[in-house]
Amino acid sequence: MTNLRNNVQLIGSLGTQPKVKELPNGIKVARLTLATYEYYKNKEGKIIQETQWHSLVAWNHQATIVERYLEKGKEVCVYGKLHNKSYQDKGGVVRYITEVVVTDILLLYRHKQ
Numbered sequence: 001m002t003n004l005r006n007n008v009q010l011i012g013s014l015g016t017q018p019k020v021k022e023l024p025n026g027i028k029v030a031r032l033t034l035a036t037y038e039y040y041k042n043k044e045g046k047i048i049q050e051t052q053w054h055s056l057v058a059w060n061h062q063a064t065i066v067e068r069y070l071e072k073g074k075e076v077c078v079y080g081k082l083h084n085k086s087y088q089d090k091g092g093v094v095r096y097i098t099e100v101v102v103t104d105i106l107l108l109y110r111h112k113q
Contacts, residue, residue, distance in 0.1 A: 012036035030063035
């Protein structure tokens with residue numbers, strides 16, 4: 001049952017071109033955003049699309065997959081866990097960030113060989 005704790009699964013489209021870098025210790029990290037969509041009808045019967053944006057971070061092997069195969073606009077399914085952190089901005093205000101640490105990626109499109 002421990003696999004059910006802090007588990008996230010999202011299907012959506014990449015909102016930005018992934019930013020991948022290698023740290024001085026050789027570890028690779030990728031940062032990207034994912035848009036997920038929900039649709040509903042309002043009182044007038046008009047279909048409304050609601051978009052949620054998610055910040056993703058992928059490490060090591062997953063970062064390599066991101067670097068090789070993902071680009072802005074591509075549809076993917078990601079599995080991972082939520083990670084919360086905070087920092088203090090230049091004005092002294094504490095800011096909070098929630099991101100998904102990616103553990104698995106499933107490409108939902110065909111990539112060119």
